[in-house]
Amino acid sequence: MNLVELATFMYPHEAHLAKGKLDAHGIESIILDELTIQTNNFYSNALGGVKLHVLAEDLDKAKEILALDYSSVQDEDADQITETTSETNAFQCPNCNSLNVGEPRLKGPFALLSTLLLGFPFPLVSKQSWCFDCHTAFKVK
Numbered sequence: 001m002n003l004v005e006l007a008t009f010m011y012p013h014e015a016h017l018a019k020g021k022l023d024a025h026g027i028e029s030i031i032l033d034e035l036t037i038q039t040n041n042f043y044s045n046a047l048g049g050v051k052l053h054v055l056a057e058d059l060d061k062a063k064e065i066l067a068l069d070y071s072s073v074q075d076e077d078a079d080q081i082t083e084t085t086s087e088t089n090a091f092q093c094p095n096c097n098s099l100n101v102g103e104p105r106l107k108g109p110f111a112l113l114s115t116l117l118l119g120f121p122f123p124l125v126s127k128q129s130w131c132f133d134c135h136t137a138f139k140v141k
Ligand SMILES: [Zn+2]
Pocket: 093, 094, 095, 096, 097, 098, 131, 132, 133, 134, 135, 136
């Protein structure tokens, strides 16, 4: 069993992100000097950073996996999350049927007064909502 250095990182969390990527592809790895650098971050440069080691036979595959870019995948996921939230929005503008409306909020003066007196805004919810598309205020049923 021969361990070789795959990569070095300034901070331990970066090494753990890379280790997680390798774990997901079934490649075993080990993080070295993590605790020393966690104790004093300024030792990182002196020690050569947090080191991620893999078995020599896994080195080439591990380098490929670390080079993979998942940013486009994350963007698609973010779009799906946005679509889901707009679908679950129960409020709809009666004027233009837009879902781009503000949720009912605390009434300004009451929220301010209760925050001053109680230390938190008293839950007096306004029945008014606001459409961001046609700029109309409307009552929520
Ligand atoms: Zn509207």
